[in-house]
Amino acid sequence: MKIAIAGAGAMGSRIGLMLHQAGNEVILIDRWPDHIKAIRENGLIGEFEDHKVVAHLPIYSPEEIVEDHTSVDLVVALTKSMQLRAMFQDIQPIISEKTFVFCLLNGLGHDETLSEFIPRENIIFGTTTWTAGLAGPGHASLVGTGSIEMENLDPSGKAFTLEVLEVFQKAGLNPVYSNNVRYSIWKKACINGTLNGLCTILDCNIADFGSLSIAGDLIETIVGEFASVAEVEGIILDQPQVIQAIEATYDVKAQGLHFPSMYQDLIRNHRKTEIDYINGAVWQKGMNYQISTPYCAFLTQLIHAKEELLEAK
Structure with a gap:
C-alpha cells in the first residue's frame, strides 16, 4: 500500500517506520526543517528497546507536495490538531477520489475539518496507545508496545478500513476494528x-x-x-x-x-x-x-x- 504520513514527528516516525519495515511504500510529510534535513542526510533513525534501525524514507515539507506527485492510497494524519487544516490544504495533489485518510489525532472535532477535504466515506478514525519520542531531528525513541483502534466514519468505507487493518497488522501495530470508536x-x-x-x-x-x-x-x-x-x-x-x-x-x-x-x-x-x-x-x-x-x-x-x-x- 502507498501511504503518506502527514505529520512525521515522534508518533508519525514510529508508525511510518513500522509500515515501511512491513514492505509498504511510505512517504513522510513534515514542517520541521531540521527534521527533514536530518532524515534526508542520515535516514530516519529508530531507536527501539533492543536494537536500532536506519530507514531512508522520502520526506517532504507540505509545500513540496506538488502536482507531479502521484496520489497515495492512504494518508495517516498525525499532525498537531491546529495544523490539520493547513496540512490538508497543502497536500491535495496526492489525494485522489480513492484516497482514504486515517485520523489518529488526539482531541475532538477533527471529522468536521477533514470533511472539508475528504468525503466522509473515505475517512477512518482511530485511537492509539503507542508512544514515541524524538531524541533529536531524525532520531525517534521507540520504546514499549501499544495498539490501534480503528473504524470507518461511514459504513460504505468498511471494506477499505479492513484492508488498512490488515496492513497495520502485518506491520506489528496491533490494530483492532471497533464498532464504537x-x-x-x-x-x-x-x-x-x-x-x-x-x-x-x-x-x-x-x-x-x-x-x-x-x-x-x-x-x-x-x-x-x-x-x-x-x-x-x-x-x-x-x-x-x-x-x-x-x-x-x-x-x-x-x-x-x-x-x-x-x-x-x-x-x-x-x-x-x-x-x-x-x-x-x-x-x-x-x-x-x-x-x-x-x-x-x-x-x-x-x-x-x-x-x-x-x-x-
Whole structure:
C-alpha cells in the first residue's frame, strides 16, 4: 500500500517506520526543517528497546507536495490538531477520489475539518496507545508496545478500513476494528483533558500528579464535564471506568514517569498546545449546549496564559 504520513514527528516516525519495515511504500510529510534535513542526510533513525534501525524514507515539507506527485492510497494524519487544516490544504495533489485518510489525532472535532477535504466515506478514525519520542531531528525513541483502534466514519468505507487493518497488522501495530470508536476517542480525550493540562500547569510528571491529595477531585470533576457534553452527542461515558483508566497511568511501571505531550510541547519546547481541541473543545461545545464546564474553561485559559508567558510559537 502507498501511504503518506502527514505529520512525521515522534508518533508519525514510529508508525511510518513500522509500515515501511512491513514492505509498504511510505512517504513522510513534515514542517520541521531540521527534521527533514536530518532524515534526508542520515535516514530516519529508530531507536527501539533492543536494537536500532536506519530507514531512508522520502520526506517532504507540505509545500513540496506538488502536482507531479502521484496520489497515495492512504494518508495517516498525525499532525498537531491546529495544523490539520493547513496540512490538508497543502497536500491535495496526492489525494485522489480513492484516497482514504486515517485520523489518529488526539482531541475532538477533527471529522468536521477533514470533511472539508475528504468525503466522509473515505475517512477512518482511530485511537492509539503507542508512544514515541524524538531524541533529536531524525532520531525517534521507540520504546514499549501499544495498539490501534480503528473504524470507518461511514459504513460504505468498511471494506477499505479492513484492508488498512490488515496492513497495520502485518506491520506489528496491533490494530483492532471497533464498532464504537467515538466512545474510545472521547475516553482518550478525558485522559488527555486531565493529565495533559494539569501536569503542564503543575510542572510535574504523571506519577507526581497522581500522588497529590487533590488529584482524585480534579479528575472526577473534569471527567464529569466531558461526560455531560458527550452525552448530548450520544456518547455515554462510563465515568468510573474512565477514571480508573486515568489512575492506572500513575504507576511508575506504566506511564507514571512520563511527561505528557502538552508538557513537552509547552514547557520544554515553548510550542503552542492542542488545548483548544481537548478541554477547549468541551468548553465550546458546552456553551453551544448550555452546559457549564468551568474546570475545562479555566484550564484552557490557564494553558493559553502560560503560552503567552513563554512566548510559545
